[in-house]
Amino acid sequence: MIRPTRRTATDADFARRRLAQLAVLGLTAGAAPAALPGSASAATPSSVKAPSASRAHYDRARRLAADDPVLRALVTALTPGSGLPPLPARAPVKLFDNLVLLSAGWVSAMAVLTDDGIVLIDALTSPADAEGVIIPGLRAVGADPAAIRHVVVTHGHADHFGGAQTFADRYGARVHMSPADWDLLDRTRPADAPVRDLDIADGAQLTLGGTTIELHHTPGHTPGTVSPVIPVQAGRRHHSAMLWGGLNPPSTVAELRTFLASVHSFRAVMRRANVEVELSNHPNDHGLERAEQLRHQPPGAANPFLLGGPRTQRYMAVMDAMLRGRIADAEEAAGAAGTGAGARGAHTVAASHARC
DSSP, rough: EEEOOOOOOOHHHHHHHHHHHHHHHHHTTTTTOOOOOSSSSSOGGGGGOOOOHHHHHHHHHHHHTTTHHHHHHHHHHHHHEEEEEEOOOOEEEEETTTTTEOOOOOOEEEEEETTTEEEEEESSSSSIIIIIIIIHHHHHOOOOOGGGGEEESSSSSHHHHTHHHHHHHOOEEEEOOOOOHHHHHHHHOOOTOOOOOOOOOOEEEEEEEEEEEEEOOOOOTTOOOEEEEEHHHHHHHTEEEESHHHHHHSSSSSHHHHHHHHHHHHHHHHHHHHHHEEEEESSSSSSSHHHHHHHHOOTSSOOTTTTHHHHHHHHHHHHHHHHHHHHHHHHHHHHHTTTTOOHHHHHHHTTTOOHH
């Protein structure tokens, strides 16, 4: 059941296929893969020749991140010129008792397990990913893929909706997306796009088997990006998790300001929901490293995805500072272009908006 509520404030052959898909998406967007966070070739605010107006914001983000690997990865991901690293698929892992990470490496889906079926958050890049990653991944953790009742697509890019129609056709799953991003698919008509189904209203609640997921509009990455708040549990302990629906910033000043406004509104949602867990649908938050840590650590060890309230708020504060830096860069590029001297700078800002 989904209802709107008043808003109060995500082997070698397989690896080769993944790299090929990354190349197609990255080249389409004009973006090149970036080095891993922390590597010698990774772009960071300290290595980018930024104008003084943006430098202050990037420096503040770096100070907020300090030596926190999750926050440092976020700084790297939002640094101009960065991109997604080409990573192989990972084995599925339960991040919490009711939450499964299903990763193709450079993009991931989440499965929320309930007493009455599964809610899938994103569906990876293609029907092949549905068949080769999500379905066997669910079986590997003891879940039945036929129990998928809903597919929530965080935004209208192919690496998030690609497998959705497979679950609709095979299991009768309902596919949810914001109206703005359904419209985006209607205009662009990409391959493997799902048939238009259910609209996500801002602040909607999707309830299945006693589990209620909140779905909040956070436009910026796309016009209709959606960020869920998901209840998770570990034994008898219950926590609230957030998944930012789309991180890579857009190119224009207006779009960047929309993105920043979404950061502010979602931070308020996170405070109200007492969010303590941070999740991402791309490897831009040290998430795959944390998943491997969780996979191999002894029972009873601290869950690396459980950041706590103050640290999740600091995560959003780092995002805020980096977005302000990107806005300052875009404003300078637009001003230079207005005087006839900034075409190259404007192109650089636009080229950083990858489709992911």
